[in-house]
């Protein structure tokens with residue numbers, strides 16, 4: 001069991017600086033040369049949602065993960081990331097799957113120390129920093145790094161990646177998480193009741209349909225990869 005850290009949004013600080021490494025919105029902090037991903041369905045630039053620096057002592061200590069997703073197109077087959085065929089619990093996830101399923105979303109993984117503010121990105125989600133605080137309770141039902149996942153349904157955690165290394169629980173984001181948007185950001189494209197895409201009336205974005213999000217990471221691969229599962233009550 002890895003150490004567990006709570007991720008709490010600091011609602012007082014609204015100004016982004018170069019010193020924060022875990023935050024939602026604002027502009028991403030990425031290594032030089034990293035490109036803002038584009039949606040493989042509609043071609044639009046994907047929205048930067050959040051990034052987390054894993055503390056030393058956590059799984060992936062010293063690494064950061066930035067999460068992007070398209071807010072410009074919607075289709076009922078891709079509101080949440082594609083799932084593996086067959087049973088999910090204890091699955092052995094192929095490396096190729098973890099690369100190819102990143103279509104309208106993208107995970108960028110890098111050394112935290114090498115990242116700089118990506119000033120060419122136009123902010124869409126309002127910046128709010130995460131405070132990372134160690135906790136003794138690995139089962140705490142919060143947005144957190146490490147510890148144990150709090151499943152809403154059956155345990156769908158994977159076990160291995162490509163038959164080689166284990167898959168490690170990285171973090172969970174509670175359901176209904178609101179990524180408040182800036183005044184000038186376009187509204188999210190969502191599915192209307194008739195199943196066709198429409199513009200959301202909401203002043204926030206939702207990631208993966210607002211489901212509870214569980215992220216797992218590979219261990220021992222030269223280029224780490226992320227596996228995502230979402231659940232609803």
Ligand SMILES: [Zn+2]
Nearest residue numbers: 039042070073
């Ligand atoms: Zn798209």
